[in-house]
Amino acid sequence: MDDDDIPVLIEHQEPPKQDEQARRVPLTIICGFLGAGKSTLLKRILTEQHGFRIAVIMNEFGDTADIEAKTINVASEGEESEEFLELANGCLCCSIKDTGIAAIEKLMQRKGAFDHILLETTGLADPGPIAALFWHNEEFASGLGRDISLDGVICVVDAVFGSQQMEEDHASDTVGESLRQIAGADIVLLNKIDLASPESVDVTAAQLRGVNPVAPIFRTVRAEIDVGKLLGVHAYTAAPATFFSPPHGHQQDTHDHDHDHDHSHPREPTHYELRGITSLLISVPVLSRQQLDAIDEWVRTVLWEQRLPGDAQQETPTVTILRCKGLFVLHSGAQHVLQGVRSMYEITEAGDALGVPDAGKLVLIGTGLNARVRESLRSVWAG
Numbered sequence: 001m002d003d004d005d006i007p008v009l010i011e012h013q014e015p016p017k018q019d020e021q022a023r024r025v026p027l028t029i030i031c032g033f034l035g036a037g038k039s040t041l042l043k044r045i046l047t048e049q050h051g052f053r054i055a056v057i058m059n060e061f062g063d064t065a066d067i068e069a070k071t072i073n074v075a076s077e078g079e080e081s082e083e084f085l086e087l088a089n090g091c092l093c094c095s096i097k098d099t100g101i102a103a104i105e106k107l108m109q110r111k112g113a114f115d116h117i118l119l120e121t122t123g124l125a126d127p128g129p130i131a132a133l134f135w136h137n138e139e140f141a142s143g144l145g146r147d148i149s150l151d152g153v154i155c156v157v158d159a160v161f162g163s164q165q166m167e168e169d170h171a172s173d174t175v176g177e178s179l180r181q182i183a184g185a186d187i188v189l190l191n192k193i194d195l196a197s198p199e200s201v202d203v204t205a206a207q208l209r210g211v212n213p214v215a216p217i218f219r220t221v222r223a224e225i226d227v228g229k230l231l232g233v234h235a236y237t238a239a240p241a242t243f244f245s246p247p248h249g250h251q252q253d254t255h256d257h258d259h260d261h262d263h264s265h266p267r268e269p270t271h272y273e274l275r276g277i278t279s280l281l282i283s284v285p286v287l288s289r290q291q292l293d294a295i296d297e298w299v300r301t302v303l304w305e306q307r308l309p310g311d312a313q314q315e316t317p318t319v320t321i322l323r324c325k326g327l328f329v330l331h332s333g334a335q336h337v338l339q340g341v342r343s344m345y346e347i348t349e350a351g352d353a354l355g356v357p358d359a360g361k362l363v364l365i366g367t368g369l370n371a372r373v374r375e376s377l378r379s380v381w382a383g
């Protein structure tokens with residue numbers, strides 16, 4: 001090129017700016033009562049044509065998936081096929097023989113081959129600590145947390161034995177695992193309804209709602225459900241859909257939606273007097289910025305110090321929060337979402353509002369949630 005030539009301008013190639021959150025692969029945790037139908041749900045996901053590319057991490061790869069792999073068209077070969085099976089419907093199945101984290105790290109090396117991760121926990125696992133691990137954990141911010149975002153927790157409940165199991169847990173001194181699982185769930189599958197009478201299924205659904213008033217309950221036979229209803233719920237970044245009124249003329253799903261959950265008439269705040277885990281649903285008026293900050297401080301004290309503000313520190317905690325969700329509306333119209341698992345929580349401004357909320361709401365799920373807690377919280381905005 002001679003000096004008089006006009007240099008050709010080369011467009012500066014900047015790497016495309018991607019939204020951090022959007023680049024992460026969403027992860028859904030599946031927990032559930034023993035024998036409730038977790039494997040049935042996973043097998044369905046691994047074999048049906050649903051159009052989602054899901055990586056499924058199973059506990060009992062050796063026991064069940066080997067057998068299933070013979071019946072499923074296994075596309076991959078080579079040494080990795082021991083741990084990863086690529087299935088005919090585009091899903092990926094992987095074992096959790098390693099510690100969970102190692103299996104997930106290996107899985108992430110195949111990033112791009114799938115769009116969503118489902119992680120099965122053992123029947124008796126409490127999903128809370130696992131959820132907390134993936135949700136805003138500073139230690140993972142430069143590791144797995146950079147690649148994975150927690151989408152939600154699904155709990156599979158046995159329609160035949162679920163009620164009995166919850167009763168037994170209520171009666172025990174410590175909070176039983178079945179209640180912890182329901183408390184930590186963002187979606188409940190009430191499965192095996194073909195084996196129980198409609199009346200007893202209603203009773204179990206009411207019990208579930210007593211422990212967790214916000215998670216939608218889907219009644220299923222052999223975990224038959226549209227996979228799209230289980231994925232992409234953004235349970236840790238958005239306010240629960242159950243906080244919003246449906247748009248005018250909205251038709252409720254008539255197939256697998258729990259009909260005793262009425263969207264159009266939000267319930268009055270209710271305190272469920274069950275032993276063990278209870279929940280508290282509180283309506284919150286439209287707030288000033290200062291009032292929202294005061295609520296933030298209240299939540300921090302209750303979650304971190306396990307006591308009500310103003311109460312002296314006790315040796316045994318007076319309030320334990322396992323899960324909390326909230327939606328707060330400011331006078332400016334801005335909506336803020338509270339999400340919390342155990343002692344971790346955040347309050348963030350909602351990006352895309354899901355609809356017009358009736359008012360702000362706060363749901364606390366945990367122990368020690370009596371009338372004093374409600375009064376303490378109300379005094380925050382009452383001044």
Ligand SMILES: Nc1nc2c(ncn2[C@@H]2O[C@H](COP(=O)(O)OP(=O)(O)OP(=O)(O)O)[C@@H](O)[C@H]2O)c(=O)[nH]1
Nearest residue numbers: 033034035036037038039040123191192221222223
């Ligand atoms: N009748 C009926 N049987 C079901 C249904 N869902 C699952 N089953 C059967 O119940 C048994 C237990 O189901 P699984 O899917 O293995 O349950 P699981 O939760 O994975 O069990 P664990 O891993 O042992 O806790 C199996 O024999 C299933 O075929 C259902 O909706 N109706």
